[in-house]
Amino acid sequence: MAQRTFSIIKPDAVRKGYTAAILAEIEKASFRIVSIKKQSISRPQAEGFYAVHKERPFFPGLCDFMSSGPIVLMVLEKEDAIADLRKLMGATNPANAEEGTIRKKFAASISENAIHGSDAEDTAAFEIGYWFAGYELV
Ligand code: GDP
Numbered sequence: 001m002a003q004r005t006f007s008i009i010k011p012d013a014v015r016k017g018y019t020a021a022i023l024a025e026i027e028k029a030s031f032r033i034v035s036i037k038k039q040s041i042s043r044p045q046a047e048g049f050y051a052v053h054k055e056r057p058f059f060p061g062l063c064d065f066m067s068s069g070p071i072v073l074m075v076l077e078k079e080d081a082i083a084d085l086r087k088l089m090g091a092t093n094p095a096n097a098e099e100g101t102i103r104k105k106f107a108a109s110i111s112e113n114a115i116h117g118s119d120a121e122d123t124a125a126f127e128i129g130y131w132f133a134g135y136e137l138v
Helices: 011-015 017-028 043-049 059-066 081-089 102-106 119-129
Strands: 002-009 032-039 071-079 113-118
Touching: 002 017, 002 081, 002 119, 011 017, 011 059, 011 071, 017 032, 017 071, 017 081, 017 102, 043 059, 043 119, 071 081, 081 102, 081 113, 102 113
Parallel strands: none
Antiparallel strands: 002 071, 002 113, 032 071
């Protein structure tokens, strides 16, 4: 059965002009783009999105980075979308990412790593609801 996941093209990748190339990878991997929007987010919006990480040392830098410029927010759909997007993204640290993955191709470092993808069903549901209203997902 088709499953939905949530993804962000992060500010580093948007700044470098990789948006279209990353979208092409996503479509080539058979994801359907259910909804997509480009916007800048505030620091409080980033803090709310990454609340699970609020005790981690990298949290302030992560929130500064995510609110540093426009991002592309997407809801994606396919069978096994959550696991398949994580595979397509590659490891969090691009130095450890497999050949052919989006982070291997487009990410510079662990903090500027080009793309976000939900890691489980419950986080996907939270993240989709955080950024998209129901009427944007029909
Ligand atoms: P992801 O699911 O692969 O994006 O990784 P996590 O959910 O664990 O972390 C969220 C984001 O925080 C990552 O994509 C990184 O940009 C950043 N991050 C995670 N771990 C570290 C770290 O050890 N150092 C720094 N600087 N950033 C990190």
